[in-house]
Amino acid sequence: MFSNGENNGQNGVGGNNGNSENNGSSEQNGNSGNSGNGVNNGNNGSNGSNGQNGDNGKISETGVGGGDETTSSSESEDDVTYIKKRVSFVKPLDNGTITSRYGLRQATAIVSGNHKGVDIGAKYGTDIKAAMDGQVTVVSDEGDYGKHVKIVDGDVSTIYAHCSKIVVSQGDFVKKGQKIAEVGSTGKSTGPHLHFEIRRNNLSVNPEEILSLWGVMECTLK
Numbered sequence: 001m002f003s004n005g006e007n008n009g010q011n012g013v014g015g016n017n018g019n020s021e022n023n024g025s026s027e028q029n030g031n032s033g034n035s036g037n038g039v040n041n042g043n044n045g046s047n048g049s050n051g052q053n054g055d056n057g058k059i060s061e062t063g064v065g066g067g068d069e070t071t072s073s074s075e076s077e078d079d080v081t082y083i084k085k086r087v088s089f090v091k092p093l094d095n096g097t098i099t100s101r102y103g104l105r106q107a108t109a110i111v112s113g114n115h116k117g118v119d120i121g122a123k124y125g126t127d128i129k130a131a132m133d134g135q136v137t138v139v140s141d142e143g144d145y146g147k148h149v150k151i152v153d154g155d156v157s158t159i160y161a162h163c164s165k166i167v168v169s170q171g172d173f174v175k176k177g178q179k180i181a182e183v184g185s186t187g188k189s190t191g192p193h194l195h196f197e198i199r200r201n202n203l204s205v206n207p208e209e210i211l212s213l214w215g216v217m218e219c220t221l222k
Contacts, residue, residue: 079200080209087156089211090176092131092196093183096120098213099193102206110188116204117159117197118213124164124192128181130174131158131196131211139170145195146186159197162189 100111100119107113130151137157138150145161151174164184168174185192198207207213 079203079205083156083198083200083205083210087132087153088176089131089198090129091211091213092129092158092160093120093122093126093194094129096122096126096194096213098208102204102208110190117161117195118207119193119195120213121191121193122183124183124185126183126192127179128160128163128183128194130176130178130180131198132156132176134158134174136168136170136172136174136180139166139168141186144188146189147181147184148187148195149180151180155201157197157199157202159195159199161195161197162186162193164192 097120098118099121100115102115102118104114105111132151132153134151134153134157136149137152138148141147145159147163147166148159148161149163149166149168151158151160160181162184163181163186165182166180167182168180174180183192183194196207198205198210
């Protein structure tokens, strides 16, 4: 959708073709993915068996995604404590199943080996809600994230990727719990899911250390 960098609010969060935030192109990473339920159903992704383009169609299977994950992780418990004290969160989905957790996992042609968020499997078209109050600074369909949104509140940000539809615009101020998008399978993805990230100063933290989500599917590889 957009081709310029995040400095003017029109970049994609990630993607193999994205450059770093410092040179004004796509933010530092394309994220999400693991080999959970969606891997077994990898052929459900659009564009044949690679699942890398477009939406997965209106199906109920849950999926995972992948990307060029170059954003650094925070190793500090202080960041988690700070975020918990500073920002109030709600779950970005009313219902879902974690198909890929934060951290290292087995890489594939679609799934990257270092996950900087969590993948939450849900039905195609499920409402995605803002997990926190803030301003929409990125709305894009570029890169491995496919259609994605970034919401920022000071030095804390949240990322919502692989959406089928986005219903907010760059510059909007949103409230936690407000609908911002719908679950899809755009970008590098094996099936419908939400890739969700929480960051402080562009360093990712494990979302499950910030808010309670859901259980992991039995077929998820950790």
